[in-house]
Structures are given as C-alpha cells and as structure tokens.
Amino acid sequence: MIDKINDLKAQAKEKLSNATHSMDIENIRVEFLGKKGKIIEILKDLKNVEASKRKEVATLANNLKNQLEEAIENKKEEIKNKEYEKKINSAKKIDLTVPSNLNIGSLHPITIVQKELEEIFESMGFTVEDGNEVETEYNNFEAVNVPKHHPARDMQDTFWLENGQLLKTQTSAAQNKIMLKYGTPLKAIFPGRCFRNEELDASHENTFFQMEGMMIDKDVSIANLIYFMKTLLSQIFKKDVEVRLRPGYFPFVEPGFELDIKCLYCGGEGCKVCKHGGWIELCPCGMIHPNVLKMGGINPEEYSGFAFGLGLSRLAMMKYGINDLRVLNSCDLRSLKQMDIK
Amino acid sequence: MYISINWIKDFVDLDGIDIKNLIYKFTMSTAEVEGIIEYGKNTYGVVVGKILSVEDVENSKKLHRLVVDIGDKKVNCICGAPNVKVGIKVAFAKAGSMVNGFEIKSTLIAGNPSDGMCLSEKELGISEDHTGIMILDDDTPLGIDIKQIIPIDDVIYEVDNKSLTNRPDLWGHYGIAREIAAITGRKLKPLEVEDLSCYDNLKKLDINIESSENCYRYSALTIDNVTKKVSSYKMKTRLTYCGLRPISLLVDMTNYIMLELGQPMHAFDKNFIKQINVKTLKEDTMFKTLDDTERKLDAGTLMIYNENTPVAIAGVMGGQNTQITDNTTSLFLESANFEPVIVRKTASKLGLRTDASARYEKTLDPELTKIAVERFVKILKEEDSNIEVSSRFSDLYVKKYDTIFIDITRDYINKKIGVDFSLDRIVKILESLEFKVTVKDNEMLTIEVPTFRATKDVSGKADIIEEISRIHGYDNIVPQTNFWKISPVREEEAHSLEYSSKKLLAEKFGLSEIHSYVWYDTKLNNELGIEVEDNLKIVNGLNKLDSTLRAKMGPTMLYAIYKNIKNYDDFGIFEIGRTFEYKVKNENCKEYKVLAIAKTSTKKTDEELLIELKSMLDSIVKINKNIDLEYVENTTLNDNFIHPVNSFVLKYDNVELGYITVVNPKIRDNINPKSSIVLAELRIDLLSNIENKPITYKEISKYQTVDFDFSIIVDENVKYLDIQNVINNSDLKYLQDYKLVDIYENKEKLNDKKNVTIRFTIGSYDKTLTKEEIDEEREKIISNLDKNGMKING
The missing domain is CATH 1.20.1270 (Substrate Binding Domain Of Dnak; Chain:A; Domain 2)
Known part of the structure; x- marks a missing residue:
C-alpha cells in the first residue's frame, strides 16, 4: 500500500x-x-x-x-x-494618435465674454437684467435725458420703425425700467444687442453688443467710481490695470467720462494697439444725471450713482484677437467653431 | 472744430507754456482732441521780393522771365502767373527754401535759369486763391521773412464736435480761451469791442419779430462805405487754418466773428433791406440760397423777410436775392438768436447743416448777439478804416433766460467728488470759469451761472460738481472704496436657463451658436424661395429691401445653414434671439425671446434628424424644468419653409411653446437637395415662466420585479402614443414601468405593419408577486392590446 x-x-x-x-x-x-x-x-x-x-x-x-x-x-x-x-x-497595440471624435460645438464669443463678466458682477452683488431690442423712443432717448430734437441724437444713427418705435441704439434704453423695477440701492448690469444705422466695415456693425451697469446708493462719489472701475477692469483683464478719466459727453450722465486704460500690450510706452498713445479708450461712464434718476423715481438729493458701458463686441474681439467686427455676425462656422465653450 | 493757438493767444498769455502739454490738459479737462496740425513747420526761406523786370519767354504764351530783388541780391525767376508786373512786391521762395514741405531748387525752365518762385496764396497755404501770385502792400519791407507779416506759423488742434454738444460756449475761440485760462490758471483778457452807444443818435432799423416763440433776439446794425474787398492775410490765414474758405472781406468778417465768439452772423447788402420781419412761411415756397441752389421750403419754416419777401432761412443760410456782391459797399448786419429746435429741424429737413445751424442748435446765449456786433465793428475798422456805422444798434430782445443760481455746500461737493477741497479752492475754480460765487454761513455757496453757460448746459448741482472736478483734474482724484453692502446675488432663473440651454446644445449635441440679424434678407429669401409675411418695418434702413423685422427665427436660421453648407455636410446651429409680432398698426410691437435650432446632414434621414432635434428639446426642458413636451401635429403654421406633414407644435400644459419641423423640400432643394434639414423654435421666455416640476423620491420596491418584452404588431401609421394610451388605460395593478425598446419596420417582410417592442416591469411594493398574479397582469396587457387591433408577436 x-x-x-x-x-x-x-x-x-x-x-x-x-x-x-x-x-x-x-x-x-x-x-x-x-x-x-x-x-x-x-x-x-x-x-x-x-x-x-x-x-x-x-x-x-x-x-x-x-x-x-x-x-x-x-x-x-x-x-x-x-x-x-x-x-x-498578443494584444493589438492601440493607436492613440488617432484624433478623438469630440463632437463638441461652440458658444458665440459674445456669450463667452458676457458670461465671464456676469460672473464677476454677480460676485460683486450685481443683478443681471435683460432689455428689449425694440424700444420706445421714450426709453431709448427721453428717459435718458435726450429729449426730442436734442443734438445728441445725431451721435447715434437710429433705425426707426414704422410704428414710431426703434431698434435700441444703446443698452441705456433699459435704465429707466430697471430703476423703476428695483428702486434703491441698485446694482444691476444689463447686456444686450444694440443697433445703429451704419454702413458695415471692419470696425462698424449695425448690430453689436453692449453691457451697461448702474450702481446707485447714498453718497456715491467720483472717487468711488474710479475705484470701482479700476477693480472691475483688473478683474476683467486678470491683472492690475491703470485707468484715467477724461471728460466725455453722454446726456444721461453728469459729469460724463471717457475711461481709458493704460495699454496692456506696451504698458503705456506706445504701440500699434494703442495707436502710440499709451492709453486705450475703453468705456464711457459717469455719474448718473439727476434728471435720469428723477425719471426713474429716485430722489437725486438723497441718492447718487454711476453708470458705465462696456463694449461686449469689442471685448470679445480683444479676447480672441479678432480684427474684423463683421466676423461676429457672419454666421460663418469656419470662424465661430474656433471658439470654445467656457 | 479747429482751434488756432495764435487766436487763443489774443486772449490768454501762453508764454512759457508747452503747447502740446496744454492740449493734453485740454483733453483731460474739457473735450476730446482729435488731432494736432503744426502749420508753417515745413515752410521757410520765403521772403518779400520786388519784381524789377518782366520779359516774355520765347515760344511761350504764359511764361515770363523775371528779375526779382530779394533784398540781399537779385535773382532770376521764370513765372507763369498772369498778374506779374514790374514794381509789385511778392512772396518769393528762394532756391533752397521749403514751401509746405515742397523744396524749391534752382532749375531750368524752358531753357531759362530760375532761382526760386513767386507764390500764390494757395501755394503758401493761407487760402484757396490760385488765380495769380500774391501781391503784397507796397510798403512791405524788402527781403524780410514772410512769416514776419503773415502768421503762417500756428498750431491748430481739432476738437471732437460731439464732445462739445452740450457746450454752446465752446463753439468759438473766446470760449475755448476761457477754458484754457481756467486750466492754466492764467487770466482771460477782456474782449476788445467797439462802444456802440456813440451811434445812438443814428436812425433805428425797422425790425419786427412776428414769430416770437422762434426768435429770441434780433440785433442789427448797418455800415456804409466799405472800400476794401479782401481781408487781411491774418484773417485769411486764420479762416483757412480753421477750415473756412476766405471769400470777401464782409463774408470773411461774419465767419471770423462766428469762429471767434460762436455767434453766427449774416451780412445782407443794405440796399436790399428796408424792413426786417422774422416769421414762418405760410405755404411751401421755392427759395434760392446764396450757394446758388433752389430749395423747396415747407410751410412753417422760420424765415427772415424784407418787407414781404423772404431773404434768409433763419439760422441756416441767407438768400441769393440779398447777398453781398463785389459791388456791395454797405451792409445790413444781422446778429440774431433763434430757437434751437426749429433751426435743427429745418437744417436736417433740407440736408443743409451749416456752421451757423450747428451752433444755433446747441442753444446759444442771446447775450452774444450784441457782443458780436460790437466786436464786428471793432475788427472791421482794423481791416478797413474807412467804414462808417450808419445806424444805431437796433435790438429786439424777446426772450431773456432767467439767471440761474445754484445753492450748494462744500460738504456736498466733497462727498460727491470724494476729495476734500478747501472753500478757497472751490471758489477759485468756479471764478476762473466766470461763475459768481457768494459764500454764506456753514460754507453754503450761492453760485450765479454766467449767461453763456445758462442756456441749458449748467442748471444744477451735478453740473457744479463736474466743473470743479474736471478743472481740478480727474487724474488728481484718489480712488476710494465705499462702505457698500456687497452681497452676491443668485442668478435669475430666466437668465440661467438661457446659458444652460446654450451650453447643453454646444457640449452635448455639438452645435455651434450663431448671431444672425433681426431682419429678413430679401435677396436670400428670393434665392431660397422663402416667403415671409409682412411685419414691422424699419423706415430708414440703409438697404430699403431688408427692412422687415423677423416674425420667426426660421428664415434667419436657414440663411445661416445656406451660408455654411458649402463648407460642411453635417452640422447644427442655434441662437437665442428675438422675434417681433406686429398685429395692430401703429401700436407697439410684441417682442419674444426664442431659441432656434437647425440641423442638417447628408447622411441622416429626415426622420433621424427630427428625432435627434426632438431629443435636444426634450433634454432642455427636462434638465431645466423637469417636464416633458407634447408634440402635437401642426395644423396652424403654414410658413412655406415648414413641412406640411412633418411638422409639430410644441406644447406644455396647453401653452404653445414653438414648433419643430422638417424643412419643406421645396426650400431644402434650394439650399442643398442632398441634405436633410430640420428646424425648431422654442419660446425660451415662456419656458422660463413654467414652474419646475418637483421631484418626489419614490422608494425602490423591496420585492422582486419581473421584466418581460412584448413585440407588438401594429399598422405602420399607429403612433407610439396610441399604444401608450392603450397601456395606460388597461387598469394594471402591478405595472411599475414600461419603455420602448425598438421599432422595426420592413416593407418586404411586414408590408404595411411595424413591430414595436416594449419592455414591461411588473412588481409590487408590498409583496413578491405569485406566478398567477404575474400571468394575470400579462394577460390583461395582451387582451387590451388585442381589443385595439394590436397583436402580440409570438
């Protein structure tokens, strides 16, 4: 065994x-x-x-x-x-150099820039509002201190409609409605499509985007406006920017300013971008005109505030290095598909 | 507007001030400067010469051989001017000199040596006159530099007119000089004028203002014995540099005073004026203006009449019938103030924006009319000492503006600017701008606004804030934070819905966002065969054809598909845009916010694409609102790009939210016959008003469920919804869920039937079902389907 x-x-x-x-x-x-x-x-x-x-x-x-x-x-x-x-x-060696099929579309550059700005403003306590594209003459002009036959109407070529309305020439057309809606204190931005009756070329479009903002509170001063704009623009450009104010005439503000930023490309030395001036004209702004406050139901003795306009189309062009404004409305996917989503 | 620094220097001492720096400060404190031109920089070596001899050049009809004495020597010159004469004094550009950047060299002309040239006014750049060479006064010293007698050297800067829209006082050099005095802290010299009171014994002119609401003031004076015809070189040069063409002494004089004081003036030939009346036209009238143009004037246009004949369009332009001519030796000088709106309306209606109308529409100070006449006489006497004033200063002052007083405290000023100004500093700045300031207790200031700022520019405290801060310099204000309450805000639902939809379409479905125009394109409509209904129209569009605002986004989406289809076979686009509804004439239109999506493919069928598009819409409403859309067969929309059979109206809770359609092949074939195209519009504004459907958690059954598939054979035109209705109405006790697995269609095998496979999930929340209970449920489904002609396969 x-x-x-x-x-x-x-x-x-x-x-x-x-x-x-x-x-x-x-x-x-x-x-x-x-x-x-x-x-x-x-x-x-x-x-x-x-x-x-x-x-x-x-x-x-x-x-x-x-x-x-x-x-x-x-x-x-x-x-x-x-x-x-x-x-x-014995496994097959996979070729990863083959491109992926992303099937990711694209957002319009205006949407992307607008979202970026809205996030900055929301973090600063601003409400985002929305205006109409067809407006009444009252909202577009009278309510922002441009009465009929005011020479300032020549500053903008308006598309008039057969019923007496118009295609809004400026986002300011929403100011009055927003003041009446929210009262004080007020912090709001209102982006939107604007229209001007102009021949198209690389720097002129009849349809473009602006973003306007208003801030109204007690004792808001010019020094506050400068501080705010400097902070805001530093956020937008993601670096410390130097700003300067020059007098500018816009009927809905008093005093009105043109705000320039020191050229971000040459630091003020002078280059092609700033046309050798060292400064780039960026946004009109100013202390809201007492008449505009009054029409918006706000007592100008008690409250003051500032308003500013940002050219969304212009900022989008700056962000992506687009040198022809017409690209934005071209609907041409060869251009638009180059944009990303964020 | 062009500003001459020489002219400014008449009123402010600029010694020791750097001009470029001054212009920079002007930009920073007053208005935007668009450019600077330095005149005379490229002109040197031009001297006063005397023509000693004139000989014809052989074989030339025009050329003359001159000998010119230029002081230190005599030189040869070949000259083609018709007005050469022995003994005249000329502006002579020597060999080696420079005339407006053009180098003058010794040369041979028609074989003759020429060592320089005699200049015309145009060549020297001081006027447009090129009829002959300049003939200088006999007493001009020989050989001196021309710049000693003609102010060729000047710095001119251009101010952006738009930035002066609210500053009627800055439309003349004296007003600009006042600003510069304030900016530099120097004194503004008083304006030198003629005292007109010495003519008070002369006869009064007959003036009547019938239309007193349109004419605030009309001042006039007559002057006789004007002997000179041309203006001085100084006047010509200044006018030319400031953009106006010198014409004749009297015309130049009115322009000169306008450029100096901002007050437009008009000179009539005195012989034609008996009695002035300012009134509006009773009926449409043809009128020839002094630019030799016959114009149709509407009834209601404000005119200046001589007795009963219109002689000028008030504030815009004079008439040919009374204008100054070469023979005029006496003039009737008008210096008036008209209501701005009527001037502006007339000028824009006629398309005749003159220097005068541009100023009147800014609301000029009526006080200016008298000052302008006083200044006119003073300057005219300098030009032509022989003139005689032949009337007293005649003046109808209908509307005088109230004096404006503004009360403000130092504290208010400092709060609104954010700078701690001393009272002294505030007063100094205001006084430099000719505001009168009275200080009371508690640092309360009462400010009297000067008349030239009081017509509409300065009216309240905000304006005072502006004056102080801009003269102080915005650059000198230190940025300051404020104690605002900063609380982040939540994004509004409506707003986040838009961005979320856009992001979903781009990220998940691979579509690209576009921006289209809000009006239809007539040319593309014709090319694609798209017919659109009449809608609200633009009345002054650049292209008259493309004036209809869109009522639907569909056409503008199809334009974009058409534009891209030559570059891409398969692609999708979307946009959130506005559409406009205009039903009642002359009422305000309604505006809607719409999400439009279009997709095209050469590989996929209409059906596949339409279902893909549906899944996009479903995703948007599901993700944002947790709702399901209804797709109801379209019976209402008949736009010709919409497919009459394969189009559906989107509904939720009986509200129409838009439509989804295969693009009508008639239109599709014009875009690309090989492509399928689908299109949808969703009213994003209505969607945002819909409340989120809440999610209530349903517990998962603890007991086992049973799944089984039924393959159901139905007629091909039976809809999935029909089957759903049968199932939902079958009163099933234990049916927990069911879903579509597959739809099989095959013409050859199934003829006009199709095979729909559905997976049923049966179970109870209370117990494990017995085989009998399950079978009973199965039988119920089968028999109910059967009753409705839906057979189970196998």
Missing part, C-alpha cells in the same frame, strides 16, 4: 509537470482528488488496511493529498499567469 502511495505521488508529480493548460490541471485534480480520485479511494479504503500499518498509511495518504492540493493550486496560478501573459503580449 505504501508503495502504491509512492507510486501515485510519482504519477501525479509527472502529470503536473507536463500540464500546460488549466483544463489539464482540472483533469489531474479529478483523477487524484475527485470523489472517485485515486488518493481519495485509498483514504476510503483505509479500513481494509491492516491495523498496525493503518496509521502510517493514513498519514502518508493525507500528506500526499495535501501536497497535491497545494501543488495543483500553484500550478494553476502559474498557468493562469502564463495565459494572461500570452494574452497581454
């Missing part, structure tokens, strides 16, 4: 070493350790072994069973690893 066990041991060892596939291992397991396996048979047959040798045989057989189980596990693992190795080594 002992010989038989030793013989089984040799047999199993040889079979195991010849095995190359997980199926072979399974067969070996069944042959020796299965319900009717050769080693199991021996263990079942112990009662027929003479009593004096029974213990020795049992020990030998049990040892063999344990050794074999372990060897089978090891061999299994070894074969599995080999099989994976083979699988991995």
Whole structure:
C-alpha cells in the first residue's frame, strides 16, 4: 500500500509537470482528488488496511493529498499567469494618435465674454437684467435725458420703425425700467444687442453688443467710481490695470467720462494697439444725471450713482484677437467653431 | 472744430507754456482732441521780393522771365502767373527754401535759369486763391521773412464736435480761451469791442419779430462805405487754418466773428433791406440760397423777410436775392438768436447743416448777439478804416433766460467728488470759469451761472460738481472704496436657463451658436424661395429691401445653414434671439425671446434628424424644468419653409411653446437637395415662466420585479402614443414601468405593419408577486392590446 502511495505521488508529480493548460490541471485534480480520485479511494479504503500499518498509511495518504492540493493550486496560478501573459503580449497595440471624435460645438464669443463678466458682477452683488431690442423712443432717448430734437441724437444713427418705435441704439434704453423695477440701492448690469444705422466695415456693425451697469446708493462719489472701475477692469483683464478719466459727453450722465486704460500690450510706452498713445479708450461712464434718476423715481438729493458701458463686441474681439467686427455676425462656422465653450 | 493757438493767444498769455502739454490738459479737462496740425513747420526761406523786370519767354504764351530783388541780391525767376508786373512786391521762395514741405531748387525752365518762385496764396497755404501770385502792400519791407507779416506759423488742434454738444460756449475761440485760462490758471483778457452807444443818435432799423416763440433776439446794425474787398492775410490765414474758405472781406468778417465768439452772423447788402420781419412761411415756397441752389421750403419754416419777401432761412443760410456782391459797399448786419429746435429741424429737413445751424442748435446765449456786433465793428475798422456805422444798434430782445443760481455746500461737493477741497479752492475754480460765487454761513455757496453757460448746459448741482472736478483734474482724484453692502446675488432663473440651454446644445449635441440679424434678407429669401409675411418695418434702413423685422427665427436660421453648407455636410446651429409680432398698426410691437435650432446632414434621414432635434428639446426642458413636451401635429403654421406633414407644435400644459419641423423640400432643394434639414423654435421666455416640476423620491420596491418584452404588431401609421394610451388605460395593478425598446419596420417582410417592442416591469411594493398574479397582469396587457387591433408577436 505504501508503495502504491509512492507510486501515485510519482504519477501525479509527472502529470503536473507536463500540464500546460488549466483544463489539464482540472483533469489531474479529478483523477487524484475527485470523489472517485485515486488518493481519495485509498483514504476510503483505509479500513481494509491492516491495523498496525493503518496509521502510517493514513498519514502518508493525507500528506500526499495535501501536497497535491497545494501543488495543483500553484500550478494553476502559474498557468493562469502564463495565459494572461500570452494574452497581454498578443494584444493589438492601440493607436492613440488617432484624433478623438469630440463632437463638441461652440458658444458665440459674445456669450463667452458676457458670461465671464456676469460672473464677476454677480460676485460683486450685481443683478443681471435683460432689455428689449425694440424700444420706445421714450426709453431709448427721453428717459435718458435726450429729449426730442436734442443734438445728441445725431451721435447715434437710429433705425426707426414704422410704428414710431426703434431698434435700441444703446443698452441705456433699459435704465429707466430697471430703476423703476428695483428702486434703491441698485446694482444691476444689463447686456444686450444694440443697433445703429451704419454702413458695415471692419470696425462698424449695425448690430453689436453692449453691457451697461448702474450702481446707485447714498453718497456715491467720483472717487468711488474710479475705484470701482479700476477693480472691475483688473478683474476683467486678470491683472492690475491703470485707468484715467477724461471728460466725455453722454446726456444721461453728469459729469460724463471717457475711461481709458493704460495699454496692456506696451504698458503705456506706445504701440500699434494703442495707436502710440499709451492709453486705450475703453468705456464711457459717469455719474448718473439727476434728471435720469428723477425719471426713474429716485430722489437725486438723497441718492447718487454711476453708470458705465462696456463694449461686449469689442471685448470679445480683444479676447480672441479678432480684427474684423463683421466676423461676429457672419454666421460663418469656419470662424465661430474656433471658439470654445467656457 | 479747429482751434488756432495764435487766436487763443489774443486772449490768454501762453508764454512759457508747452503747447502740446496744454492740449493734453485740454483733453483731460474739457473735450476730446482729435488731432494736432503744426502749420508753417515745413515752410521757410520765403521772403518779400520786388519784381524789377518782366520779359516774355520765347515760344511761350504764359511764361515770363523775371528779375526779382530779394533784398540781399537779385535773382532770376521764370513765372507763369498772369498778374506779374514790374514794381509789385511778392512772396518769393528762394532756391533752397521749403514751401509746405515742397523744396524749391534752382532749375531750368524752358531753357531759362530760375532761382526760386513767386507764390500764390494757395501755394503758401493761407487760402484757396490760385488765380495769380500774391501781391503784397507796397510798403512791405524788402527781403524780410514772410512769416514776419503773415502768421503762417500756428498750431491748430481739432476738437471732437460731439464732445462739445452740450457746450454752446465752446463753439468759438473766446470760449475755448476761457477754458484754457481756467486750466492754466492764467487770466482771460477782456474782449476788445467797439462802444456802440456813440451811434445812438443814428436812425433805428425797422425790425419786427412776428414769430416770437422762434426768435429770441434780433440785433442789427448797418455800415456804409466799405472800400476794401479782401481781408487781411491774418484773417485769411486764420479762416483757412480753421477750415473756412476766405471769400470777401464782409463774408470773411461774419465767419471770423462766428469762429471767434460762436455767434453766427449774416451780412445782407443794405440796399436790399428796408424792413426786417422774422416769421414762418405760410405755404411751401421755392427759395434760392446764396450757394446758388433752389430749395423747396415747407410751410412753417422760420424765415427772415424784407418787407414781404423772404431773404434768409433763419439760422441756416441767407438768400441769393440779398447777398453781398463785389459791388456791395454797405451792409445790413444781422446778429440774431433763434430757437434751437426749429433751426435743427429745418437744417436736417433740407440736408443743409451749416456752421451757423450747428451752433444755433446747441442753444446759444442771446447775450452774444450784441457782443458780436460790437466786436464786428471793432475788427472791421482794423481791416478797413474807412467804414462808417450808419445806424444805431437796433435790438429786439424777446426772450431773456432767467439767471440761474445754484445753492450748494462744500460738504456736498466733497462727498460727491470724494476729495476734500478747501472753500478757497472751490471758489477759485468756479471764478476762473466766470461763475459768481457768494459764500454764506456753514460754507453754503450761492453760485450765479454766467449767461453763456445758462442756456441749458449748467442748471444744477451735478453740473457744479463736474466743473470743479474736471478743472481740478480727474487724474488728481484718489480712488476710494465705499462702505457698500456687497452681497452676491443668485442668478435669475430666466437668465440661467438661457446659458444652460446654450451650453447643453454646444457640449452635448455639438452645435455651434450663431448671431444672425433681426431682419429678413430679401435677396436670400428670393434665392431660397422663402416667403415671409409682412411685419414691422424699419423706415430708414440703409438697404430699403431688408427692412422687415423677423416674425420667426426660421428664415434667419436657414440663411445661416445656406451660408455654411458649402463648407460642411453635417452640422447644427442655434441662437437665442428675438422675434417681433406686429398685429395692430401703429401700436407697439410684441417682442419674444426664442431659441432656434437647425440641423442638417447628408447622411441622416429626415426622420433621424427630427428625432435627434426632438431629443435636444426634450433634454432642455427636462434638465431645466423637469417636464416633458407634447408634440402635437401642426395644423396652424403654414410658413412655406415648414413641412406640411412633418411638422409639430410644441406644447406644455396647453401653452404653445414653438414648433419643430422638417424643412419643406421645396426650400431644402434650394439650399442643398442632398441634405436633410430640420428646424425648431422654442419660446425660451415662456419656458422660463413654467414652474419646475418637483421631484418626489419614490422608494425602490423591496420585492422582486419581473421584466418581460412584448413585440407588438401594429399598422405602420399607429403612433407610439396610441399604444401608450392603450397601456395606460388597461387598469394594471402591478405595472411599475414600461419603455420602448425598438421599432422595426420592413416593407418586404411586414408590408404595411411595424413591430414595436416594449419592455414591461411588473412588481409590487408590498409583496413578491405569485406566478398567477404575474400571468394575470400579462394577460390583461395582451387582451387590451388585442381589443385595439394590436397583436402580440409570438
């Protein structure tokens, strides 16, 4: 019996070493350790072994069973690893230089710049408002201190409509409505499409975007306006900008300013961008005219405030280096698809 | 407007002041300067010469050989001017000199040596006169530099007219000089004028203002014995440099005073004027203005009449019938103040914006009319000492502006500017601008506004704030924060809906945002065969054809598809824009905010594209509002780009939100017959008003559910909605959910039927269902479908 066990041991060892596939291992397991396996048979047959040798045989057989189980596990693992190795080594090398199919569209540059600005303003407590594109003469002109036949109407060529309304020439057309809607204190911006009856060229469009802002509170001073504009523009351009105010005439503010920023490209030395002046004219602003406040239901004795206009089209052009205003309304995807989404 | 520094120097001492720096300060304190021209910089070596001899040049009809004495020597000169004469004094550009950048060299002309040239006024740049060479006064010293007698050297700067819109006082040099005096802290010299009271014994002119609401003041004077015809070189040069053409002494005089004081004047030939009346035209009239143009004037136009004959369009231009001619020796001088709006209306109606009308429409100070006459006489006497004033100063002053007083405290000023000014500094600045200031207790100032600022420019405290801060210099104001409450605001729902929709379309569906125009394009409509309904029109558009505002976004989206289709086969675009509804004539139009989406492909079918477009709309409403849209067959929209069969109206809660359509093949074929095109419009403004459908959490059943698929055979024209209706009305106790798995259509195998596979999920929240309960539910579905002619396959 002992010989038989030793013989089984040799047999199993040889079979195991010849095995190359997980199926072979399974067969070996069944042959020796299965319900009717050769080693199991021996263990079942112990009662027929003479009593004096029974213990020795049992020990030998049990040892063999344990050794074999372990060897089978090891061999299994070894074969599995080999099989994976083979699988991995034979895998197709993937070409990642093939371009991705993104199918990502694009937002209009105005939308992108507008969103950026809105986020800055919202963080400063401004409400975002929305105006109409067709406006009444009252809202576009009278309510912002430009009565009929005022020479300032020549400053903007207006598209008049057959019913006496007009295509709004300036975002200021929303000032009156916003003041009446919110009262004081007021912090609001109102972006929108504006229209001027002009021939198109690289720097003139009949349809363009502005963003206007108003801030009204008690004792708002010119010094506050300068501080605010400087802070705001530094946020917009993501660096500290130097600003200066010059007198500018806009009927809805008094005093009115043209705000220039020190050229961001040359730092004021003079270059092509600033036409060698060192400064870039960026946005009209001013202290809101008392008449405008009055018409908006706000007492100018108690409250004062400032308003400012930002040329969204212009800022979008600056951001992307677009040198022809007409690109923005071209609907040409060859241009527009170059824009991103954020 | 052009400003001459020489002219300014008549009124302010600018010694020791850097002119460029001064102009910069003017920009920073008063108005925008558009450019600076330095005249005379490129002219030198021009001297006074005397023509000693004139000989004809052989074989030339025009050329003469001159010998010119230029003081230190005599030189030869070949000259083609018709007015050369022995003995006259001329402006002579020597060899080696420079005339407005043009170098003069010794040369041979028609074989004759020529060492310089005699100049015309045009060549010297002081007028447009090029009829002959300049003939200088006999007493002009020989050989001196021409710049000693003609003020050729000058710095002219151009002020942006727009930035002077609210400053009637700055439309003349004297007003500008006042600003410069304030900016530099120097004294403004008083204007030298003729005292007219010495003529008070002369006869009064007959003036009547019938239209007193349109003419605030009419001042006049007559002057006889004008002997000179041409103006001095100084006057000519100044006019030319400031952009006006010298014409004759009297015309130049009115222009000169206008450029100096901002007060337009008109000189009539005195012989034609008996009695002046200012009134409006009773009926449409033809009238010839002094620019030799016959103009049709509307009834109501404000005119100057001589007795019953119109002689000038008030504030705009004089008539030819009474104008100054070469023979005029006596004039009737008008210096008037007209109501700005009527002048502006007349000028724009006639398309005749003159220097006079541009000034009147700014609301001039009526006090100016008298000063202008006084100054006119003073300057005219300098030009022509022989003149005789032949009437007393005659003046009808109908409307005098009230004197404006503004009360303001130092504290208020400092609060509004954000600078701590001393009372002294405030008073000094205001007085430099000729405001009269009285200081009372508690630092209360009462400020009297000078008449030339009081017509409409300065009226309240804000204006005083402006005067003080701009003269102080905005650059000198230190930026200051304020104690505003800053609380971040939440973005409004309506606003975030727009951005979220745009982002979704771009990111998830790969579309590109465009911006189109808000009006229809007639040319493209014709090219594509798009017919649009009449809508609100622009009345003064640059292109008369393209004047109809859009009632739908569809056409403008199709233009954009058309523009891009030559570059791309498969693409989609979107825009949030406005549409306009104009139903009732002359009433305000309604404006809507609309999201429009268009998609085209050469690979996908109309059906595939339309379903893709539907999924975009569904995503937008689901993500933003958690709602589902209804797609109702279109029976109302009949625009010719909309597909009569495959178009649907978008609805939610019985409100129409827009439409979705395959583009009508008639239009599609004009864009590209190989492409499928689909289009949708969604009223984003209405959508934003819809309330978010709340999400209530439903617990997941603890008990097992059973899924099974039914393949249902139906007629091909049965809609999924029809099947849904049957299922929903089957009174199923345990149906938890069902969804569409597939629709199979195959003409050959199924004829006019189609195979719709739906997966049902059956289960209970209270127990595990028995086989019998499940089977009962299955049978109920089958029998209900069967009742409606929908058979289960297999």
